Amino acid sequence: MTREVEIAPSPAGTLAALTGAGYTVHSAVADLIDNAVSAGAREISLSLDLGGEGTLTLQDDGHGMDGDVLIQAMKIGYMHGEARNARDLGRFGTGLKAASLFLSKSGHFTLGSARPGERGTVATLDTDRMAQTGRWLIGVQDDVDLPVGTTVRIAAPLLALSPELASAEMQKLAAHLRCTFATHLADGLRICVQGNPLRPWSLCSPELPEVSSLSRVRLDDGRVRITPFILPTHTDDPEVEGPLGRRDHAGFHVHRAGRALTLGGWLGLGIGRQHRAASDRVRVLVDISPELDHDWRVNLSKSGCTLPPRLKPRLRDLLDDVLDRAGRQRGPQDRGVSPPAPANALWQGNAIWRDHPLVQDVMGNSRAPEGVAQLLAQLEEERQHG
Helix, strand or coil, X not given: CCCXXXXXXXXXXXXXXXXXXXXXXXXXXXXXXXXXXXXXXXXXXXXXXXXXCCEEEEEECCCCCCHHHHHHHCCCCCCCCCCCCCCCCCCCCCHHHHHHHHHECCCXXXXXXXCCCCCEEEEEXXXXXXXXXXXXXXXXXXXXXXXXEEEEEEEXXXXXXXXXXXXXXXXXXXXXXXXXXXXXXXXXCEEEECCEECCCCCCCCCCCCCCEECXXXXXXXXXXEEEEEECCCCCCCHXXXXXXXXXXXXXXXXXXXXXXCCCCECCCCCCCHHHHHHHHHEEEEEEXXXXXXXCCCCCCCCCCCCCCHHHHHHHHHHHHHHHHHHHHCCCHHHCCXXXXXXXXXXXXXXXXXXXXXXXXXXXXXXXXXXXXXXXXXXXXXXXXXX
């Protein structure tokens, strides 16, 4: 006779497993911002206090939660499987807990929230306490004076605490958030990092200087919308190059409900040798509906996904076509200049041909492609001015 046995998971072990699910500092903070956006926030503030072990605070002006809802929100899998609207950026019901604990070196964070006209509630999750008791316990304070909205405070954040290093890390984080939430920022969402409001940074836009957009393609009954873009052969405009440089941002930019899941990469399709030279000039914006999360295997940290097998042939053909066009198309600075012979024409007048196989090999194998690009620019300047 078969009997059923409950196998309750270890609280501390489960949380440790969730925090190891592919997060980075950037993707974890973005996951917390997802919660704020889903709660109707129009203003979100992110700040790092360098005092003591440090505190990372994310505060929003969303609709807030009462005590009962806040406690539910601290549960693993909260709202998982429930119907979500098209603008909801939630996915598994684990983001708040997993992202906060990933960001905390001490395994400790607090969540405070209040609704309009009501007193607030503060809950504290401490993995050391859970490990001691073996139970899913949190500390709760009721009837707390809090502003409307929700505040997450993360103790001992996984960030440098020296002023110089912390400033550099927060600037890199701000650049990532500008790209990830570019659509929301353009629609009026206000995100401030260390008090500085972020401007949208769309890496796939026909408004970028000298960037060409091709015709949009719709798949899956319109639930997948694809727009290819071709960058100019060379530009010094950082808005076009992106925070990581054009090579790292080349490929597919998958957006879900207007929020970027990927900021480049080839979704496993790969690039043939014949297309390698032009590949860093190609970006393909792919907008998917949240209902396709399962098909696209959106990961826990919402920083990656997998191309459904049924779409691979169509995307392969589309990508090859765009790469062919990028190889043939020349920017304004190249018009009227005949393509050089790849064997011996590295220089085009006073300019280095960026698509020369030698240059492409060096850029592709370099750990610092931006440094190589600066070196090339310096060589061109010295040649021009003798």
